[in-house]
Amino acid sequence: QVQTVESGGGLVQAGGSLRLSCTASGRTFSSYAMGWSRQAPGRERELISSINWSGSSIYYTDSVKGRFTISRDNAKNTVYLQMNSLKPEDTAVYYCAAAPSMGVPNVLSFFRSWGQGTQVTVSS
Secondary structure: OOOEEEOOEEEEEEOOOEEEEEEEOOOOOOHOOEEEEEEEEOOHHHHHHEEOOOOEEOOOOHOOOOOOEEEEEEEHEEEEEOOOOOHHHOEEEEEEEEEEEOOOOOOOOEEEEOOOOEEEEOOO
16 A cells, blocks of 8 residues: 655745645555645545656646646656646645556545645735
């Protein structure tokens, strides 16, 4: 089972950028799809992006397309989320997790064992 630790969150002004990192345990990291989700206060968790094992297939939810970029470095067991043009509505706790899939899952339920998350706060 892959366990994850997220980092890189913080407070940023609207229009700014942040880069989140997610380091995963386990020697089989490259066998898993990885995903980022977020949960804002009072709202359900949503899957915002996922990437297949090789990085060749990527999914983004509509609200982050063109602003966020997911990538992975299998040698470092790490997946990244570059977030540009941040908006106040991006404020949430961001989580990452692995999915036992060779594809690029776009459904939250495919992912297992979300990490503790990292807070992203975007001020207006």
